Amino acid sequence: MNDSGGNGEKKRSRRPSAERTAQxxxxxxxxxxxxxxxxxxxxxxxxxxxxxxxxxxxxxxxxxxxxxxxDKEQLYLKVLEEAYVGIRTAERALHIGDRSPEEGIGELALFTWRYFLQHPEFLSLLGTENLHRARWLRQSVRLKELHSHLIGELSDVLEQGKKQGVFIETADPLHVYLTIASLGYFYLSNQYTLSTIFGRDLIEPTHLNAWERHIVHVTLASIKR
Amino acid sequence: MNDSGGNGEKKRSRRPSAERTAQxxxxxxxxxxxxxxxxxxxxxxxxxxxxxxxxxxxxxxxxxxxxxxxDKEQLYLKVLEEAYVGIRTAERALHIGDRSPEEGIGELALFTWRYFLQHPEFLSLLGTENLHRARWLRQSVRLKELHSHLIGELSDVLEQGKKQGVFIETADPLHVYLTIASLGYFYLSNQYTLSTIFGRDLIEPTHLNAWERHIVHVTLASIKR
DNA sequence: CCATCAAGTAACTGTTTAGTTACCGGCTCG
DNA sequence: CGAGCCGGTAACTAAACAGTTACTTGATGG
Structure with missing residues (x-):
C-alpha cells in the first residue's frame, strides 16, 4: 500500500503551504x-x-x-468570546453618529433586533452563560474593553439629541441600550414558551415585523421629549 | 431490639393521622x-x-x-407547572382594572418586576425550558387556559384607556405585556454577563430602583397619547 | 401476635461521559 | 533515504449518571 518510497520526484515540494491542503x-x-x-x-x-x-x-x-x-471549558470560552466579538464588530460598522440623533437610535435598535434574529446561537450562549452566573466570561481577559466603544458612541448621540432638544435630559446610554436589547432578547429567546402559553406563533413574519416596529417605537417614545 | 410485642397498650392507636407524623x-x-x-x-x-x-x-x-x-422529566414538568401557577395566581390578586388605566398598567409593570426580582428560580426555569424549545411545557395539559385571564384583563384596561383618550389606539395587550416582561426578564436573567461586560454591578439596590422606575416610564411612554 | 402495607434506605446496574493513550500515515528537511 | 514531526484515528478508562431492586422499619387491623 505504501509506494511513496520509490519515486523521489519532489513534486510540489517547493510549494510552501497552499495546495496540498485538500486532506x-x-x-x-x-x-x-x-x-x-x-x-x-x-x-x-x-x-x-x-x-x-x-x-x-x-x-x-x-x-x-x-x-x-x-478542554471542554476552554473551548466553550473561545466560542463565547467569538460570539461577542461578532456582534460588537458588526456594531462598530454602523456609525450611528452619522445621522440625526433620532435616526441613529432607530438604526441601533433595528440593527440589534436583526442581529439577534439572524444569530439565535448568540442568544442561546448568553442564556447558558448567565445560568452559570458568567462563570467563564468573568475569566476572559479579551473582553474588557470590547464593549466600552458601544456605550461611548451611544452616549455621544444622546448628548447631541439633548442639545438639539429632541431627547429628554434624563436619557441614559446604558438604559437605552438595555431597553433595546431587552425587547429583542426576550421576544426571541422566550418565543417557545410564549408561543405555547399565548397560543400565537411569534416567529411568523407578520408578528416578527410588528415587533420590529414596536421596538423602534418603544425605544424612541421612552427618550423623546 | 424489637420489644414492642410485650405491651399491648394501644397507645395513640386511636389517633387518625396528625401527631405521629414527626418521622x-x-x-x-x-x-x-x-x-x-x-x-x-x-x-x-x-x-x-x-x-x-x-x-x-x-x-x-x-x-x-x-x-x-x-421520573426526572415528569418531576421537571411538575416544577415548571407550579412556577407558572405561582405567578399567574399572584397576578390575579392584583385586579388592575380597579384603578385608572394608567395606574393599572403601572401596577402590573411594578408587580411583574418585583415578582421576577423575588423569584429568580422562575426566570431560570423559563430560560432552561426555552433552550429546549418548550419541549416539556408543550406536553402540559394544565396550562392552556391559565394565561388567557391575564390578556383579557389587560385588554379591558387598555380599551378603557383608549375610550378616555389617554392611550393611543394602536396599543396591543400582548405587546404591552411582552414589553413589561422583556424589560424585567432581560435585566435580571442577564445581569451576570451584563455586569461583567459593562463593569457595573446591576444587582445593587440603587441600580435596581432606577431600573424599576425605568420600566414603568418606558411602558407608559410607549402607549400614552 | 401475626399478616399487611406504606414510608424509607442503600447498594447495585448498565450506560454515558470527559479525557487519555497507543498507534498510523504521509510530508519535510537534513 | 530515513528520522522526526504533524494531522489524524480509534479504542480505552475512570467516574458520574438515571433508574431499579432487595431490604428495613414501624404502624394498623384482624
Missing part, C-alpha cells in the same frame, strides 16, 4: 471545531453539550479538539 | 422534593440537574423521588 488543513479543522462547538453549546447548553457530538459535527474526532482547545 | 410525613416529603427540585433545576438546568442532588437537598433519597414523581 490536511489545520486551519480548517480548527474552524470546523469552533463552528460545531458553537452550534452544540447553543443547542444544549454547557452542561448538555457533548464533546463527542462536537467532534462528530466538525467531521473530526476528540483528539483534535483537545489538541487545539485544551 | 413519617408523605406530604412533607413530597413538598420537600418539589422544592429541592425547583432549586436544582433552576441552578443547573434540565441537563445539568442531578437526581441524586435533588434527593439529598430534600433530605430523602431517589427511591422516594421516583415513587412520587415517576
Amino acid at each position: 490536511r488543513d489545520p486551519e480548517r479543522t480548527r474552524a470546523a471545531i469552533l463552528d460545531a462547538a458553537t452550534r452544540e453549546f447553543a443547542e444544549n447548553g454547557m452542561g448538555g453539550a457533548r464533546v463527542d457530538a462536537i467532534a462528530e459535527r466538525a467531521g473530526t474526532n476528540k483528539r483534535m479538539l483537545y489538541h487545539y482547545f485544551g | 413519617r410525613d408523605p406530604e412533607r416529603t413530597r413538598a420537600a422534593i418539589l422544592d429541592a427540585a425547583t432549586r436544582e433545576f433552576a441552578e443547573n438546568g434540565m441537563g445539568g440537574a442531578r437526581v441524586d442532588a435533588i434527593a439529598e437537598r430534600a433530605g430523602t433519597n431517589k427511591r422516594m423521588l421516583y415513587h412520587y414523581f415517576g
Whole structure:
C-alpha cells in the first residue's frame, strides 16, 4: 500500500503551504471545531453539550479538539468570546453618529433586533452563560474593553439629541441600550414558551415585523421629549 | 431490639393521622422534593440537574423521588407547572382594572418586576425550558387556559384607556405585556454577563430602583397619547 | 401476635461521559 | 533515504449518571 518510497520526484515540494491542503488543513479543522462547538453549546447548553457530538459535527474526532482547545471549558470560552466579538464588530460598522440623533437610535435598535434574529446561537450562549452566573466570561481577559466603544458612541448621540432638544435630559446610554436589547432578547429567546402559553406563533413574519416596529417605537417614545 | 410485642397498650392507636407524623410525613416529603427540585433545576438546568442532588437537598433519597414523581422529566414538568401557577395566581390578586388605566398598567409593570426580582428560580426555569424549545411545557395539559385571564384583563384596561383618550389606539395587550416582561426578564436573567461586560454591578439596590422606575416610564411612554 | 402495607434506605446496574493513550500515515528537511 | 514531526484515528478508562431492586422499619387491623 505504501509506494511513496520509490519515486523521489519532489513534486510540489517547493510549494510552501497552499495546495496540498485538500486532506490536511489545520486551519480548517480548527474552524470546523469552533463552528460545531458553537452550534452544540447553543443547542444544549454547557452542561448538555457533548464533546463527542462536537467532534462528530466538525467531521473530526476528540483528539483534535483537545489538541487545539485544551478542554471542554476552554473551548466553550473561545466560542463565547467569538460570539461577542461578532456582534460588537458588526456594531462598530454602523456609525450611528452619522445621522440625526433620532435616526441613529432607530438604526441601533433595528440593527440589534436583526442581529439577534439572524444569530439565535448568540442568544442561546448568553442564556447558558448567565445560568452559570458568567462563570467563564468573568475569566476572559479579551473582553474588557470590547464593549466600552458601544456605550461611548451611544452616549455621544444622546448628548447631541439633548442639545438639539429632541431627547429628554434624563436619557441614559446604558438604559437605552438595555431597553433595546431587552425587547429583542426576550421576544426571541422566550418565543417557545410564549408561543405555547399565548397560543400565537411569534416567529411568523407578520408578528416578527410588528415587533420590529414596536421596538423602534418603544425605544424612541421612552427618550423623546 | 424489637420489644414492642410485650405491651399491648394501644397507645395513640386511636389517633387518625396528625401527631405521629414527626418521622413519617408523605406530604412533607413530597413538598420537600418539589422544592429541592425547583432549586436544582433552576441552578443547573434540565441537563445539568442531578437526581441524586435533588434527593439529598430534600433530605430523602431517589427511591422516594421516583415513587412520587415517576421520573426526572415528569418531576421537571411538575416544577415548571407550579412556577407558572405561582405567578399567574399572584397576578390575579392584583385586579388592575380597579384603578385608572394608567395606574393599572403601572401596577402590573411594578408587580411583574418585583415578582421576577423575588423569584429568580422562575426566570431560570423559563430560560432552561426555552433552550429546549418548550419541549416539556408543550406536553402540559394544565396550562392552556391559565394565561388567557391575564390578556383579557389587560385588554379591558387598555380599551378603557383608549375610550378616555389617554392611550393611543394602536396599543396591543400582548405587546404591552411582552414589553413589561422583556424589560424585567432581560435585566435580571442577564445581569451576570451584563455586569461583567459593562463593569457595573446591576444587582445593587440603587441600580435596581432606577431600573424599576425605568420600566414603568418606558411602558407608559410607549402607549400614552 | 401475626399478616399487611406504606414510608424509607442503600447498594447495585448498565450506560454515558470527559479525557487519555497507543498507534498510523504521509510530508519535510537534513 | 530515513528520522522526526504533524494531522489524524480509534479504542480505552475512570467516574458520574438515571433508574431499579432487595431490604428495613414501624404502624394498623384482624
